[in-house]
Amino acid sequence: MTEEYADLNGVKICYEIYGEGYPLFFIHGFGAKKESWIAQVPELSKHFKVIRLDNRGAGKSDRPETEYTMEIFADDIKNLMDHLGIEKANVCGWSLGGMIVQNFVLKYPNRVNKVILINTNFGFPDASGPEVYKNMRLSELEAKKVDPAKAWWSGTRSSFYIKFRKQMEANPSKKWYGVWSAEDLIKESAINPPTAKDINMQAGALKTHNTFDRLDTIKNPTLLLTASHDKLTPKASMEQIHKKIPNSTLVIIDKAGHSSPLEKTPEVNQNIIEFLKS
Numbered sequence: 442m443t444e445e446y447a448d449l450n451g452v453k454i455c456y457e458i459y460g461e462g463y464p465l466f467f468i469h470g471f472g473a474k475k476e477s478w479i480a481q482v483p484e485l486s487k488h489f490k491v492i493r494l495d496n497r498g499a500g501k502s503d504r505p506e507t508e509y510t511m512e513i514f515a516d517d518i519k520n521l522m523d524h525l526g527i528e529k530a531n532v533c534g535w536s537l538g539g540m541i542v543q544n545f546v547l548k549y550p551n552r553v554n555k556v557i558l559i560n561t562n563f564g565f566p567d568a569s570g571p572e573v574y575k576n577m578r579l580s581e582l583e584a585k586k587v588d589p590a591k592a593w594w595s596g597t598r599s600s601f602y603i604k605f606r607k608q609m610e611a612n613p614s615k616k617w618y619g620v621w622s623a624e625d626l627i628k629e630s631a632i633n634p635p636t637a638k639d640i641n642m643q644a645g646a647l648k649t650h651n652t653f654d655r656l657d658t659i660k661n662p663t664l665l666l667t668a669s670h671d672k673l674t675p676k677a678s679m680e681q682i683h684k685k686i687p688n689s690t691l692v693i694i695d696k697a698g699h700s701s702p703l704e705k706t707p708e709v710n711q712n713i714i715e716f717l718k719s
Contacts, residue, residue, distance in 0.1 A: 444501065449520040455501035456494035456521065460486030463554070464527050465717070466518060467493040470536030471643055472578040472635050474500030477535065479621050479629070480706040481713070488714055489531070494521060496541070498639045506638075509646040515545040519552060531717055533557035535702060536674060537643065543652045546659055555717055556663040559709070560671050560699050562678040563685070564651035575644035579637060585630075593627045602670045602698040618706045626703075656685035663689040664716040666709060668701040690716065 446453045457475065459482050469477040475493040485491050495502035497517060498509060518541070522530060531554050534542030539561025546553045565571060577599070584592035597606050609615070613623040635643075663686050667679035676693060683691040692712050694701045702709045 446501075447521055447524040449517060449524065452497055452505055452517070453503045454494055454497065454517060454521055456492055458525075459491045459493075460489060462489045463717075464525075464530035465489040465491050466522075466530050466532045467491065468518065468532065468534040468538035468541050469493075469496060469499070470538050471574055471647070472499075472581070472640060473536075474633065476500070476629050476632075478702070479625070480618065480703050481710060483620060484706075484710045485713060489717065492521075492525070492530075494518075496538075496643075498642050499635060500633050504636075504639055504642075506642075509642045510649040511541060511544040511646055512548065512649070514541040514646060515548050518545050519549050522552060528552070529554050531555045531557070533559065533713065534561065535559040536561055536699065537647070540647070540650045540652075543656070543659075544650070546661055547652060547655055550659070550661065553661050556659070556661050557666065557713055557716065558663065558679070558682065559666045559702060560668055560674045560679070561682075562674050563653040563656060563682055565647070568648065571644050571647035574647060575640055578635070578640045578644075582635070582637060582640065585634065589631050590627050593630050597700075599672050600699045602668075602696055602704060604696065605698070605704045617703070620706060621703065653681075653685065656682060657687060659686050660688060662716075664712065665689055665691045666701065666712060667691065667693055668697040668699060668704075669693055669695045670697060671699045671701070673699040 467478045475495045478493050498504045532542050539558040546556050609623040616622050665679050665683050667676040683689050694705050697704045
């Protein structure tokens with residue numbers, strides 16, 4: 442599928458559609474882009490109409506200099522659905538994407554069928570949380586200017602389970618599950634990367650994320666996929682979300698980190714398929 446662009450109130454959003462069937466939107470994380478879902482699209486597009494998009498301020502979408510908030514990100518999904526003539530869809534978000542999806546389903550519950558949240562949280566206990574995310578990403582950007590590959594490998598320390606990371610290091614060209622390799626991810630990370638401005642804008646949106654007191658109003662069936670060794674969004678956060686959302690199912694992906702959709706591709710994909718088809 443070729444990339445398409447939708448003009449949403451003057452902001453161009455880049456998206457791709459794969460497959461046929463009931464629509465499933467994929468929303469990516471902080472400092473990432475739609476290609477983050479490289480391990481999900483091939484399998485899930487056999488079952489659903491998969492739509493993956495670059496959030497504003499990411500990938501090939503516009504990077505406006507106005508304020509970013511969770512509500513604005515949520516409106517972008519709704520406006521893209523309107524543009525595509527889609528009344529209702531399943532929506533999946535990973536990390537920041539999961540935060541956006543929470544805000545989307547809270548604002549537009551009637552536009553959502555089922556919800557999938559992967560390695561995310563309901564907010565931050567204080568203002569330092571978003572700053573930590575921001576500073577980590579800004580450090581990565583500076584390191585990439587010197588040595589992109591070395592910077593990518595450095596980032597895997599916080600995002601991948603240690604044993605899996607060592608396997609990648611031993612064989613960077615290995616095609617995991619026949620879909621991706623570490624070399625592929627390194628190459629992709631150098632294409633349309635975020636700028637310091639983009640990171641600052643996205644960090645501003647993190648500061649507007651606080652859904653904890655409203656999660657119990659989400660009535661949609663919700664699948665929560667949390668990783669046993671996630672250093673960025675610990676599973677304790679997902680366990681609290683599970684307690685708050687009445688119609689939720691919590692699945693722990695064992696021996697995986699924040700990048701569990703890559704590390705445990707078959708397991709993550711199968712959980713999503715079974716949940717959406719049940």
